[in-house]
Amino acid sequence: MRTQVAIIGAGPAGLLLAHLLARGGVDAIVVETRSPEYVASRIRAGILESSSVDLLTSVGLGERLHAEGHEHRGIYLNWPGERHHLDFVDLAGRSVWVYGQTEVQKDLVAAGTASVVYEVGDTELHDVGTERPFVTFTDREGRPQRIDADVIAGCDGSFGPSRHAAPSESYERVYPYSWLGILADVAPSTDELIYSWHPHGFALHSMRSPTVSRLYLQVPNGTDPADWPDDRVWEELALRLGHGQDGWKLTPGPVTDKSVLPMRSYVQTPMRHGRLFLAGDAAHIVPPTGAKGLNLAIADVTLLSRALVALLKEGKPELAGSYSDDALRRVWRCTHFSWWMTTMLHASGDEFDAQLQLSQLRWVTSSEAGATGLAENYAGLAIGF
Secondary structure: OEOOEEEEOOOHHHHHHHHHHHHOOOOEEEEOOOOHHHHHHOOOOOEEOHHHHHHHHHOOOOHHHHHHOEEEOEEEEEEOOEEEEEEHHHHHOOOEEEOOHHHHHHHHHHHOOOEEEOOOEEEEEEOOOOOOOEEEEEOOOOOEEEEEOOEEEEOOOOOOHHHHHOOOEEEEEEEEEEEEEEEEOOOOOOOOEEEEOOOOOOEEEEEEEOOEEEEEEEEOOOOOHHHOOHHHHHHHHHHHHOOOHHHOOOOOOOEEEEEEEEEEEEEEEOOEEOOEEEOHHHOEEOOHHHOOHHHHHHHHHHHHHHHHHHHHHHOOOHHHHHHHHHHHHHHHHHHHHHHHHHHHHOOOOOHHHHHHHHHHHHHHHHOHHHHHHHHHHHHOOOOOO
């Protein structure tokens, strides 16, 4: 096979990159180790920044988002005895949208602009430091295949082969706690997301739809979801989220999924090696507290698509040359914001830390400058920042 861009990974980053390249007149082939059903069913991020919504809308992917997504003006910050609403629209002029990654994936598949080879194995990247890189793999029948390309785009996450094919420096922070994620068939008990600090640990009340709630509890690393029966989950959520505080009540319901999500920050730099460009989780991971993972992937591939169209259609290499630096400015800003939100809201078990966290929360909710800083970062910086 021959194409201009070989894309590794058919998640939202890979499919959106293929979609954007097609609109710019650049051919691409996407290879993916998993089945279409598996990729489409992964439960991941659910918050889109305003810039992500604008981008998806501008490239023909916003119809269902605007019909079925839910625009939110802000969030609640909560701790025992206090709850404060931060209105992002008033503070920063931008809102966020609740629209799950699985829904973005469905929209990209329905658009049909990507040529995808699913269920491949033994994927390897070759000669990425030259102008003639290629990809080899075995197809679902076990037959060896090869794609020759002008460029390879690694959009295959933190466990794919792309990250390891790019010799570079990495920075990592592993946090001493995880999230127990709960999906429940019950209407959300709140109109906006609740981020809650509690001595027992952090809790988050999010949502996926008017009938499905997404909730999280801070738990120790290595936690087995089986140690958290439904009754224990709802009891702890009620405690940490402030059930009964100012008349607010948490409504429990049937739990349909439980999983444990480790928390870490990771940045690989540079995000380019020769004709290999990294995007999304292949280059960086952020803890989900700041709601940045999917949004960073969208920002990455937006920059990368512009760079590759300029390189391959117009013979202009400048944007490709600056892609890594341009992307990393936003990556590090979002990495810092995600770290800041995480360390402000998660209990460490140290009373000194607890008092510092409460002081920070009181400042953010009482200072217009503090609230505006959180709102600007959470609702999203312009793509290209």
